[in-house]
Amino acid sequence: MRELQIFLSFMILVIIFYVSIHSSNPVKEFIINPYLKLKLESRRTNIYVKGRVFRQCMYLLLNIPTNQVEDYDEIDSIDEAAERLDRSLEGNQNVGLGISPEEEFMGHCSNLQVWAENGYDTRILHRNLAFPLLRRLTEVGDPIAKKVFKEEIAIRFASKHQTVTQYLTENGYLKYLSADEFESILDDVNPPLLRDLTEGIKFMFDNPQNIDINIQINYFINSLLRNFGIEHISLLTSRILKEIPKKNSEIFVKTVYELFKSRKSFPLIQYLNQHFEYFKDFEFEYDFIKYKDKLVGIYSSKKVFLINQNINDISKIEILNGKSEQIEELDLSNNEIINMEGLEAFSSLKTLKLNNNQITKLKGINNLKNIENLFLRNNRVSELVGLENYPKLKHLDLSGNLNITEIPEELNKLTELETLKLWNCNIKKFTESSEKFFWMNQNYRYYTGYTEEDKRYYESNHVKKASSEKGLYIDFVRGVLKSRKIMAEQKLSYQDIFDYENETSRKAIWSGTPTHDFKNWLKNKNQTKITFFL
Numbered sequence: 001m002r003e004l005q006i007f008l009s010f011m012i013l014v015i016i017f018y019v020s021i022h023s024s025n026p027v028k029e030f031i032i033n034p035y036l037k038l039k040l041e042s043r044r045t046n047i048y049v050k051g052r053v054f055r056q057c058m059y060l061l062l063n064i065p066t067n068q069v070e071d072y073d074e075i076d077s078i079d080e081a082a083e084r085l086d087r088s089l090e091g092n093q094n095v096g097l098g099i100s101p102e103e104e105f106m107g108h109c110s111n112l113q114v115w116a117e118n119g120y121d122t123r124i125l126h127r128n129l130a131f132p133l134l135r136r137l138t139e140v141g142d143p144i145a146k147k148v149f150k151e152e153i154a155i156r157f158a159s160k161h162q163t164v165t166q167y168l169t170e171n172g173y174l175k176y177l178s179a180d181e182f183e184s185i186l187d188d189v190n191p192p193l194l195r196d197l198t199e200g201i202k203f204m205f206d207n208p209q210n211i212d213i214n215i216q217i218n219y220f221i222n223s224l225l226r227n228f229g230i231e232h233i234s235l236l237t238s239r240i241l242k243e244i245p246k247k248n249s250e251i252f253v254k255t256v257y258e259l260f261k262s263r264k265s266f267p268l269i270q271y272l273n274q275h276f277e278y279f280k281d282f283e284f285e286y287d288f289i290k291y292k293d294k295l296v297g298i299y300s301s302k303k304v305f306l307i308n309q310n311i312n313d314i315s316k317i318e319i320l321n322g323k324s325e326q327i328e329e330l331d332l333s334n335n336e337i338i339n340m341e342g343l344e345a346f347s348s349l350k351t352l353k354l355n356n357n358q359i360t361k362l363k364g365i366n367n368l369k370n371i372e373n374l375f376l377r378n379n380r381v382s383e384l385v386g387l388e389n390y391p392k393l394k395h396l397d398l399s400g401n402l403n404i405t406e407i408p409e410e411l412n413k414l415t416e417l418e419t420l421k422l423w424n425c426n427i428k429k430f431t432e433s434s435e436k437f438f439w440m441n442q443n444y445r446y447y448t449g450y451t452e453e454d455k456r457y458y459e460s461n462h463v464k465k466a467s468s469e470k471g472l473y474i475d476f477v478r479g480v481l482k483s484r485k486i487m488a489e490q491k492l493s494y495q496d497i498f499d500y501e502n503e504t505s506r507k508a509i510w511s512g513t514p515t516h517d518f519k520n521w522l523k524n525k526n527q528t529k530i531t532f533f534l
Helices: 002-024 066-072 078-082 101-117 127-139 143-158 162-170 179-188 192-206 213-228 230-241 246-260 268-274 320-326 409-413 435-446 452-461 474-490 494-504 516-533
Strands: 028-033 036-041 044-049 052-054 287-291 294-299 303-305 317-319 329-331 351-353 373-375 395-397 419-421
Touching: 028 101, 036 101, 044 101, 044 127, 127 143, 127 162, 143 162, 143 179, 162 192, 162 213, 179 230, 192 213, 192 230, 192 246, 213 230, 213 246, 230 246, 230 268, 246 268, 268 294, 294 303, 317 320, 419 435, 435 474, 452 474, 452 494, 494 516
Parallel strands: 303 329, 329 351, 351 373, 373 395, 395 419
Antiparallel strands: 028 036, 036 044, 044 052, 287 294, 287 317
């Protein structure tokens, strides 16, 4: 008994000690938005992005003496302030200044709250935190971060603040900009790195003695690509060409081409279009595809991808040596194509992708008898006329064509058809013979022939909801179609059902069939109407 008392006393002491330790270091949490929150853990502030710790060194930045407040009136960002500040709070020295971990935590919460409320304005936070955190929020899908990320990079780079432009350059943030965005900021700012490397290239050409030009150009261009990205090589080399002697331009352009052409990410077509004047007599190892005298692609196999090339007239696509008849897969997505005329030159096509164009009618491909896969997502097609011309068609994707409202019976002529996608269309009608296509590939999820009354009745009689973010549930769609059939046969409305159920507190329909009592109620109601009329 004595040993038990000693053991219990010891356990009580352990519990008290454990509670005291943990109560002195409570975990505090501050939620900014669904993607961003802060926690005070073990007396340190941690940032969490989408539930995961974002490991970033943090400190409260400013400690401005009261007699120096006026010095900060004209600053535009925290980064400018950082060049003037007393860095006494840096490096976790806040204890000596009487700032507790809890006070520091609240300071961080306040800073990030203001940052988020101002649309992730990177001027509000120090660049070492603002840009990595904004990039991470973009990666996890924060819609505001995705919208402003590239914009913030461009705006802050264009501010010409030396430490900011240097930070963005050295940490590779300019790689995220499109060619147009990158070019626009280069018009206003000449990054020191680009300027210095251009001077190095000029010096190399002016002093060619004992220099291997290939090695030197490889060094200079790789230095640029590490900071600006290979996707911007065409623009970077164009800038360099403006500064080096004309007599050296051709050797520079061709050397860069030979050094980098085999890299998978090298924008070959863009580079050659930018510098085509230097390649007029050049012997290439592949055939080019042209559109209105501009290079848009390379023919290297039976697959050709001409995405985002501003093509609006298929007949103007030029593939040398009659090789258009050999192509089996052609991707013309994300262009400006209005009609399908001109495709007759590609008689061997098996797969054709025309997603994200402006096509309204399925005309112009009558001779493409070998087509097996046809993709026309997000166009303006309204009628599925002419599909009988594709007897071998197996897969048809018409998702996102909002003008398609009906599934035609003509689809039954496509005897080989295995999949039909009509997602995000506006399907309201189909016949008994075309109903199978409605249920194919979950097309029913995007049925638009129901009303709010349909939805209200279904949800009042079922535990399940009628829909989710991914579309309608199959039970709801089946219920709507069955209810419509019953209503047509019995000549009744939802109002009749609601009135009966309110009056009797009984169900009007069981297992998809009107109850006997409900039918009698309807009969009496109709008889009353007739009597009243008489």
